[in-house]
Amino acid sequence: MRADAPRARRPRRGTFRLRGSTVRLRLTATYGGLFLASGTALLIVTYLLLRSAGILVLTDSDSSARVLRDIAEAPSAGIPAEDLRATVAHRLLERAAIALAVMTVLSAGLGWLAAGRALRPLRTITGAAREISATSLHQRLALTGHPDELRELGDTFDALLGRLEVAFDAQRRFVANASHELRTPLTRQRTLLEVALADPAPTVDSLRAACRRAVVAGHHLERLIEALLTLARSQRGLDHREPVDLADVAGDVLDSRGEDIRRQRLVVSADLGPATALGDARLVERLVTNLLDNALHHNHPGGSIRVATATRADHSALTIRNTGPLVPPADVDHLVQPFHRLGAHRAAAPERTGLGLSIVDAIARAHDASLRIHAPPTGGLDVEVRFPFAPVSTA
Template sequence: MTGKTRRFTIRARLAVAIAVLLAVIGALMLGVVYLFMRYVPLYSLTPMQGLEAPSSVPQATTHPSAVISNTDPAFAGPVISSTDDVFRLLLTASITAFVVLAVVGAIAGWVIAGRMLRPLQAINRVAKSAASGDLTQRVSGDGPHDELRDLAETLDDMLSRLERSVGEHQRFAANASHELRTPIATTQTLLDVALADPDLDLPALRRTAERIREINQRNRETIESLLTLADAEGGQLRQERVRLDALVHDALRAEESAAEALGLTVEAELVPATLTGDPALLRQAVANLVQNAVRHNVRDGRIRITVDRTSTDVCLIVENSGAALSEELVATLTEPFVRGHGRVAGPGRGHGLGLALARSVSEAHHARLVLQARDKGGLITEVRFPADDDGLA
């Protein structure tokens, strides 16, 4: 067979299960009643002598017996004259009650199962939409807070995360293709212009070569940043003890000349603190945060970096002056290739991967990265890492 045999739906199986359960319980109760009526009471019935008996109530005999009869001609029900008649009537009533109970149980089970499984129908509909590529649908369950409601909320949360992730990856792919295609096209143009010039001299050729070298250098840096970002998101981490304050000190020393060129005032309060993680990724993330604070600053601006720790976490705060940023823009700064001043890159400008890499490294180390726009312009970046249990370094 090429196709699977279709089984009963869950609703049908629940209805049958409820009906069978009620029928079994009813059969057990009726069986207990039947056995009790047969073996526990002592019957002594006087057979009837026709239907001509007087209409008065029969008088009781001296021994424990009774005459069960009805001589009313209008009475059309069964006439009991012996114990066999009692048991036959009891058996008939039991079978009738059993059938009625099974039918009522099946109908009630079908209705109850339908109401109980209604959220599953909505979940199935949303899941089919997601499978077809539509990640905007939500279950939005509003019933009682039970297991099905928990399943619906979990599915909605998963779809929300998946929608954001797919959107980020689509934007990443589009921006990455642009970032990598632009320098290639620029290099091609420079080479075409140089080769088309019949009077190209050595100084012009040298200038062209220098520009191509600069473009290739930026292209190499972009590719290296993308590879580092992929490593951070891949989850393959080395676990070593790392001094966060030492990483910040090294990053500040690397950006010292750039900060002096812009006349930046740098303040650092670095409390000795350790955490466990991948040294290379943490070093790159810290360097990117410090570099971002320098490159996206204003002349004669300020940078304030703080490393602090509590009993539960290690906190790194990088605050820098700069242009005013909207909350909408700040919310997108951790996406790849997003810059605070558009996507046009120039000398000393980044690739738009620094904060994206810092976010990925933070998530890989179970840390939380929060961005906040400063009231007077600029950005505040806060990263909270889980602290080591053995105290300060």
Template structure:
């Protein structure tokens, strides 16, 4: 924004300090002047001396004091003016020094250097709080930019794969016109369906990140039952049993997004399970001020380090091989974005004996329920 040039903050503070000092000095001199006018008599007074004590002392009159006071008062005011300007300039510079460091850090951040930190020394005061808040903002921005860059790179890689496969299949068909087109069409259909699935997942992830949805009161227990009914055929096909429990769990948010969140969690728990006699447990309940959803499943043993990366886009755990229902690697990333968009908290931890325990806490919409 273009603005007219004006005096610097340091100059304004200097003038303020000097003006205040002059005002205080002027008030003090005015008090002295009033004292002279009120308590010093006018005219010359000669006090008679006692015999043998010498001449009588001379007491100056009011007019004599006024004539002597005026030039000295002017000199004092001039001295205060010089002192105020010099001292004010130095004090203003010391006071504004932290702002200079913050301004330099802001310019570096605007130029793209998000790794710079102010790290303002000294005790906690208003400038220190501002600098610490700015450092925290830079840290969050740096993490978000790095995450977006990784996401863009991974998304480009994932989208390039189906396009490259499609190009290869079309090249083969072009070079061999007599090739059976039925098999080619089936493979093209599969690749295209996967590309559509990935695109829809990316759109859903973007929608959750932008928080462009209407909030309403929803019951997580009903959404869990709906997701279970939807994915029950897949669970039966893979030999996984689903157990749901919990009472009414009121939350506030987008019903479609929260249903997608639970569906993703349940789908992830079914697909990434043991090959035989797998199990999934879904529990809903409330805690003070929060609606809680917990999804546990049996499965391979995962290390805490690997578990901490599962919510990142396109991350898959060990032995999570792509299959007919393996997804595109955005399931838990979408869950994380939906939880964050609803001001909730997502906790992913390895389950003792194998598998995962995923807990989602969302702000409660009120009501009563049972703790999970």
């Protein structure tokens, strides 16, 4: 069994930690230090001014004050002027130093309280971050008060929680759908084998037919697993980029689908102009293949497909348009979700993985490309992928 990692001890709220510097302690030290430095500077300036002042206040041991309105009167009072000035300055410096020490302690206490009040939103954010888990991502800080930097930090944290909640929900749906999709061919295989084994009088032909159907189910399972791996690889990002000619890739994919095109009696037009993208050649080929297979499958006999590549001002574009059944506009945004199929197509093509456009969307994102899907009112789809422009080196 794996040993549990030691859990960090949480400091109790309200405790003053001398060990380890905290933001509140640093702010308090800064406030107190600044006050002490400025007070000391003010005291030194005052002392220097009094050394040269002409009006002084002297307090004797009986606490009776004698005001010498002018330093020139000091000799007539029997006190040398220089001694009087030094005595007054020294006593003033002592009492000012005591007052400065008291005010420094008071300012440090006020700084401690002010820092605690200023850092209260940070404690709220820290506590929420400690308590929030994958099952409570719906919680929000919802900080109130003056719109300052801490309020902005809280709002940013809430936005991050919102994105994480959406991502976790999508992951849960994906895992649930993937489990269901993987279970279907496995269940079909098991059923075929159980029926064949339960036959009291099996023949070679019946067993051969059962095996063929089990092989077909295995092929579907293999395609589904391959699609899941491709989707995961696309979402991970690109390890390297190289120039990819979209026209060459589109032409090769069209040639590989020639038999399917002839069987469905489709009219295909290709306008393959120069278009270069930076990315992974295999993933770009998979993107074009999925788009063309989608256009072939969701079409009707005698329909048409148009494939075009072109270089524009700031991007290289791949466009595939096909005729076919009408797609409700409300379903267009859901077409790139994993395992999303329109109702009629789910029953008509159980061998489809339901990941074709999801993989296209993931590959486009990995290449920093934009995917635009439009459903014309006459039916079919109009799909355009815009890759960032990649100039061809002439060296």
